[in-house]
Amino acid sequence: MGGATEVAQPRGGREDGPGVAVTVLGVDIGGTSVKAGLVDESGRVIEQQSQPTPHSSGDFRQLLRALAARWAGRFDAAGFGCKGLIDAASTRVIRSPGPVAFLEGLSLSEMAGLNVPARAGNDAHAAMAGEMRWGAARDHRHALLFTLGSGVGGAIVADGRLLGGVSGIAGHLGHVTVDPWGACCICGNRGCLETVFSARALEAEVWRVVNAGCATKLAGGPVTCEALFEAAAGGDRAATVILDKAVYQLAAAIAGLLFAFDPEVVILGGNIARAGVLLWRPLAAGIHERTRAFLGREVPLVPQQTSDPSGIAGAAALAMAGI
Numbered sequence: 001m002g003g004a005t006e007v008a009q010p011r012g013g014r015e016d017g018p019g020v021a022v023t024v025l026g027v028d029i030g031g032t033s034v035k036a037g038l039v040d041e042s043g044r045v046i047e048q049q050s051q052p053t054p055h056s057s058g059d060f061r062q063l064l065r066a067l068a069a070r071w072a073g074r075f076d077a078a079g080f081g082c083k084g085l086i087d088a089a090s091t092r093v094i095r096s097p098g099p100v101a102f103l104e105g106l107s108l109s110e111m112a113g114l115n116v117p118a119r120a121g122n123d124a125h126a127a128m129a130g131e132m133r134w135g136a137a138r139d140h141r142h143a144l145l146f147t148l149g150s151g152v153g154g155a156i157v158a159d160g161r162l163l164g165g166v167s168g169i170a171g172h173l174g175h176v177t178v179d180p181w182g183a184c185c186i187c188g189n190r191g192c193l194e195t196v197f198s199a200r201a202l203e204a205e206v207w208r209v210v211n212a213g214c215a216t217k218l219a220g221g222p223v224t225c226e227a228l229f230e231a232a233a234g235g236d237r238a239a240t241v242i243l244d245k246a247v248y249q250l251a252a253a254i255a256g257l258l259f260a261f262d263p264e265v266v267i268l269g270g271n272i273a274r275a276g277v278l279l280w281r282p283l284a285a286g287i288h289e290r291t292r293a294f295l296g297r298e299v300p301l302v303p304q305q306t307s308d309p310s311g312i313a314g315a316a317a318l319a320m321a322g323i
């Protein structure tokens with residue numbers, strides 16, 4: 001499991017020498033859609049397509065074969081990003097609870113019938129691979145990435161390598177315990193970061209204060225993170241209390257991880273990372289306050305830089321050399 005191995009080389013092999021372009025097929029497998037495309041060395045998605053996620057392994061195999069056939073002969077390697085626990089070298093899906101659970105035990109590369117090198121990883125690892133190659137982690141050997149969305153994903157670069165651990169689980173930063181007595185988490189633990197700072201957790205808090213009858217502009221409106229941040233920006237007391245607490249806990253979790261991994265940079269991606277100063281300012285202040293004395297420096301907190309919301313480029317980056 002894990003382990004390193006073949007990565008993209010120019011068509012025709014190394015003897016072609018420098019200057020021969022590498023093109024990689026990137027496939028992002030999500031719960032609702034499968035996005036795929038050809039990615040060049042600069043991270044540009046040259047061509048792409050998106051289709052609804054099939055509901056069976058037979059249909060899925062057909063889709064992957066069709067993608068491989070569409071771009072046959074035009075790519076040197078393939079990279080797959082998929083939710084769950086994926087074996088990087090064999091591209092086998094080890095565990096993926098949810099809509100693509102039928103992929104468990106199957107190798108994505110074999111399903112696609114590929115005869116080029118292939119690598120795979122979960123969606124956060126794919127995002128970090130993109131950042132390592134083209135984005136905020138490009139010039140760093142030590143970096144942390146958090147994807148703040150409906151859940152919290154994560155990835156760690158240590159000594160220039162994307163950390164997988166013995167079973168590929170390393171980097172699941174959303175499952176760091178921040179409250180030992182906290183709420184049950186999807187992973188089987190309780191009080192994970194994801195149970196206090198994620199769209200699901202924040203929206204659950206909004207439901208709670210509305211149901212409790214608290215005076216808030218959130219009552220009667222949409223229960224979304226956008227509405228929560230908007231209400232807090234407008235001075236809504238209940239919204240501010242929810243956010244203050246959640247951001248405080250996120251800062252505490254990141255502070256602990258800074259001591260564990262001593263990164264040069266912390267990268268934030270995902271929908272919630274676009275919330276603006278209401279998130280970034282108190283978060284940076286909270287992290288620095290907790291870590292400044294011991295670290296002796298402020299670790300930059302920066303947004304994800306690769307401009308590929310599809311996830312295709314990140315998936316392709318997994319298969320490019322040096323990750």
Ligand SMILES: [Zn+2]
Nearest residue numbers: 175185187192
């Ligand atoms: Zn958890």
